[in-house]
Amino acid sequence: MVQEMDRDSNVFVYGLDVSDHKRIFGSTVGLVEKFGSERCFGTPLAEDAMTGFALGSAINGMRPIHIHIRADFLMLAMNQIVNMISNFRYMTGGQLKIPLVIRAIIGRGWGQSAQHSKSLHSFFAHIPGLKVVMPTTPADAKGLLASAIRDDNPVIFLEHRWLYDIIDEVNVDSEALLPLGKPSLLRKGNNLTVVATSWMNVEAMRAAEVLKKYHGTNLEIIDPRTVAPLDYEMIYDSVNKTKHCIVADYDWLYCGFSAEVAARI
Numbered sequence: 001m002v003q004e005m006d007r008d009s010n011v012f013v014y015g016l017d018v019s020d021h022k023r024i025f026g027s028t029v030g031l032v033e034k035f036g037s038e039r040c041f042g043t044p045l046a047e048d049a050m051t052g053f054a055l056g057s058a059i060n061g062m063r064p065i066h067i068h069i070r071a072d073f074l075m076l077a078m079n080q081i082v083n084m085i086s087n088f089r090y091m092t093g094g095q096l097k098i099p100l101v102i103r104a105i106i107g108r109g110w111g112q113s114a115q116h117s118k119s120l121h122s123f124f125a126h127i128p129g130l131k132v133v134m135p136t137t138p139a140d141a142k143g144l145l146a147s148a149i150r151d152d153n154p155v156i157f158l159e160h161r162w163l164y165d166i167i168d169e170v171n172v173d174s175e176a177l178l179p180l181g182k183p184s185l186l187r188k189g190n191n192l193t194v195v196a197t198s199w200m201n202v203e204a205m206r207a208a209e210v211l212k213k214y215h216g217t218n219l220e221i222i223d224p225r226t227v228a229p230l231d232y233e234m235i236y237d238s239v240n241k242t243k244h245c246i247v248a249d250y251d252w253l254y255c256g257f258s259a260e261v262a263a264r265i
Contacts (some may be wrong), residue, residue, distance in 0.1 A: 001028070003151045003175065005035055008063060009186060011149060012039040012048035015067030015103075020204060022069055025105070025164040042131040051102070055085050058100040063149060071104035071158060072118045085154045086129035093206040097152040101145070106250065107160040107199060121197070122256040124156045125228035131155045131180055132228040138168045140225055143178030151180065160199040160250070172244035180227040183225070185238075193245040195261055200248040227257050232264055239265055 005011045011033055015024075019042045024031045030122035043050045047068065054064040066104035068074055074081065082100075082170040088098050125132045131153055135141035141159070148155040186201060187208055201223050201232050206220040224230050239245045245265055248260035 001031065001145070001149075002034065002061075003172075004146055005031070005103070007038065011063045011065065011069065012057075013065045014041050014043055014053075016045060016069050018067050024069060025161065027103075027159075028067070028165070033134050035097050039253060041185070044187060047073055047076035048080055051080040052084070054100045054102070055080060055088070055098065058098045059063070059088070059096055063099045063101075065103060065149065066099045067086055068102060068104040070116050071106045071120050072115055074104055074120065074156075080219055081124075081130070081154075081156075082127055082259075085178065086127045087130075089153065090129060098154050099150075099152045101148045101155045101157055103145075103157045103159065104159050104175075106158050107162055119158065119198075119250045121158050122251045122260075125257060125260075127215055130228065131226065133180060133199045133226045134156045135159065136163065136186075136198055136223050136224060138166060138170045139176070139225075140178060141182065142170055142172075143176045144180065146175060147177045147180050155180070158198070162199050162202075166202075178225070181231050182225065183231065183234050184223045185220070186223050187221040188239065189217060189220035190244070191216075191217045191242060191244070192219050193235070193242045193246055194219050194221045195224065195235055195245065196221060196248040197227065197257065198250050200250055204248055232261075235261065235265070 018024055018028045020033045054066040057064045106119040118123055121132050121134055121185060124130050133144050133148055135144050194204045204221050211217040222235055247258040247261045251257055
């Protein structure tokens, strides 16, 4: 975000707790200090109103990054997201751009119960006009977020809370944009294809090591990175090779992303 805020003065960050001591799992550290409270600021607990603020800002040429600390409570902003943000470009015949990003955190935590453990990416992927991103690695998160910020369409950017604990090298001096809609091949194999989203890629990589060590089974693991849009060519090519596929997803099965992938295969 620092890279994009340096690059474009129209980019700003706001949301509940973005400037508190925890800084959204550390992801907004230093923004207020570097850019001031006009470009990084906290908001009231009013999901619908604050999401509507993102729409108004985008219509007027800004590039807002709205942070919802829990994806579950995006439900309180459905009127703005589904009835307004997602179809505004359609309603104006493409005359208006809606360049906004909604970052939301998914994944369960200790004691958080059913109200703080949903993902909902399948729901948002079902809505025309929305792009839905689910990064796994730090480098992917950086490259995909930069692309999402520069995109002229609304993007739902879902981050699993456990992924904040992953430590890896990232070239902070490079723009390294990653195109939205292109999957990543995390591991080559020839016995079984695994298509996994977000944290499930970590679990799939662990499983691959165990299966290789004890059973000689080689998994090929594909990270979609974005669930909408998604280029399925890599998945088709892999399944044609292995003849078997498992979809490891972080959402409900019925009418979900895993069901969509299975149906297309």
